[in-house]
Amino acid sequence: MNIIDGKKAALDLRESLKKEIGELRTRYGDLPGLAVVQVGDVAASSVYVKAKTKAAKEVGIEVFDYHLNENVTEEELLKLVGKLNSDEKVNGILVQLPLPSHINEDKILESILPEKDADGFHPLNIGKLSLSKYIDESLLIPCTPYGALILLKNLKVTLAGKNALVVGRSNIVGKPMAQLLLKESCTVTIAHSKTINLKDLCKNADIVVAAIGKANFIKGDWIKEGAIVLDVGINRIEENINGNIKKSLVGDVEFNEASKKASAITPVPGGIGPMTIACLLKNTSIAYKNKKIEILK
Numbered sequence: 001m002n003i004i005d006g007k008k009a010a011l012d013l014r015e016s017l018k019k020e021i022g023e024l025r026t027r028y029g030d031l032p033g034l035a036v037v038q039v040g041d042v043a044a045s046s047v048y049v050k051a052k053t054k055a056a057k058e059v060g061i062e063v064f065d066y067h068l069n070e071n072v073t074e075e076e077l078l079k080l081v082g083k084l085n086s087d088e089k090v091n092g093i094l095v096q097l098p099l100p101s102h103i104n105e106d107k108i109l110e111s112i113l114p115e116k117d118a119d120g121f122h123p124l125n126i127g128k129l130s131l132s133k134y135i136d137e138s139l140l141i142p143c144t145p146y147g148a149l150i151l152l153k154n155l156k157v158t159l160a161g162k163n164a165l166v167v168g169r170s171n172i173v174g175k176p177m178a179q180l181l182l183k184e185s186c187t188v189t190i191a192h193s194k195t196i197n198l199k200d201l202c203k204n205a206d207i208v209v210a211a212i213g214k215a216n217f218i219k220g221d222w223i224k225e226g227a228i229v230l231d232v233g234i235n236r237i238e239e240n241i242n243g244n245i246k247k248s249l250v251g252d253v254e255f256n257e258a259s260k261k262a263s264a265i266t267p268v269p270g271g272i273g274p275m276t277i278a279c280l281l282k283n284t285s286i287a288y289k290n291k292k293i294e295i296l297k
Contacts, residue, residue, distance in 0.1 A: 002264040004151050004230075010274035013150070014059050017281050021060040024288065032288035033062045034092045034118060034281075035084045039077065039103070040070030045096050052094065055277050061284055064090060074103045078111055085113045091291060092118030092284035115290060118283045119143060121172055129179040138290055140283045145177035147275025148209060148230045148266075149184075155228065155264055160185035165201050167191045167218065167252070168211030173232055177209050198222075210252035220257020229258055229265040232272050 025031055034056050038049045056063050066080060077099075084090050093116045099105050109117075114124040120142040128134035129141065152159070164186040168174035174190060181188045186207065191198050193212065202208055202222035208229045210218050215235035223229060233252030238245050251268030259265050266272055 002155075003259070004155075004264055004266045004271060006147075006151060006266060006271040006274045009151055009154060010147075010278040013275070013278040014055065014281065017278075017285055018059040021285060024285075024292075025060065028292060030089075031060055031062045032091045032284050033064060033087075033089045034094065034284045035064040035066065035087075035090045036094050036096070037066045037068065037077075037080065037084075038096045039068045039072055039099050042098070045098070049096050052277055052280060056281055056284070059281055061281060062089070070100050072103075074107070077103060077108055081108065081111045085111075085116060090116065091288040092116055092280075094118045094280065114140070116287055118280055118287065119172075120146070120176075120283060126171065126176060129176050132183055135180070135183050138286060140286060141180070141279070142172050142176045143279040143283065144173050144211075144232060144272060144276045145180055146279040146282075148177060148232065148272055149180045150279070151266065151272070151275060152207070152228065152230065153184075157228070159207075162186050162206040163204055164188045164207040164209070165191060165205035166209045166211065167195075167198070167202075168209075168213070168232070170211065173211040174209075177211065181207070181209075208253070212252050214252055215250050216252070216254045218253045218258070220254045220260065223253075223258045223261045225261050226263045227261070229253055229262045230272065231255070231266050231268050234268060234273065 036049055036053055038045055053063050084093050093112045095108055097105060109121050112122060114122045117125055117140050120140045125140045128139055164181045166174050166178045169190055169192045178188045178190050189201055191201055199222050203224055205224060206227055208227055211232035213233055215237050231251035231253045235250050237250055238247050249269050
């Protein structure tokens with residue numbers, strides 16, 4: 001059994017990007033720019049924004065921080081996005097989710113120019129994933145499934161023909177993950193909360209991508225012997241250990257039991273999470289290069 005080290009893979013990707021961005025600066029005389037927009041003071045959002053900002057600066061990306069009051073209006077936020085859309089120094093725009101309930105998240109995300117969509121959430125970029133001709137080094141792909149795919153390909157196993165099960169049908173993980181696996185010629189099944197025979201589907205899957213958002217939902221004995229398990233879930237739980245309440249992070253898969261059967265598995269934390277941030281930086285670099293190529297045409 002191989003525990004997939006997402007931290008090491010993310011570090012390798014960031015080091016590669018740092019070198020690439022240094023070369024881009026030498027060639028063009030400027031740097032990729034990432035605008036990070038946070039609304040309100042949700043603790044988890046603040047942690048994520050801090051980690052993303054720190055990682056971006058470390059690889060040489062110029063970061064433009066915008067921390068707005070939680071009472072900001074939808075119109076004011078749209079106005080800021082419009083300003084960033086027209087700013088030549090900004091190549092990527094990230095609006096940290098979730099947003100306050102009075103703001104329509106879809107409306108905000110769709111207002112970001114597709115070519116500056118660092119998260120890869122814009123409907124145009126998501127749509128291109130369903131057309132194989134667009135899936136190349138110029139496409140901005142949702143960061144979490146992008147990171148999962150990189151970890152999968154790092155295993156150097158033949159993917160063509162493998163039975164892949166994606167548990168979860170969200171627009172930002174499940175659906176794009178399925179499209180990426182189809183591009184690799186896997187036979188893909190998407191399961192979700194209303195799937196009746198999930199256990200049987202798991203037992204037949206060579207690759208399981210768990211993205212359902214329920215702690216330890218997929219049991220270890222559901223995993224096929226030798227399968228690859230990519231656990232996207234991040235769930236905070238409380239456990240009673242010898243009379244003491246301990247808070248911990250777990251995935252959607254019962255790790256200890258599943259790891260006895262899987263040939264490779266991502267831990268939580270330390271698996272997919274670090275790759276999500278690294279792929280955000282990669283998308284920003286891609287957006288920058290796309291812009292330069294467009295200018296030179």
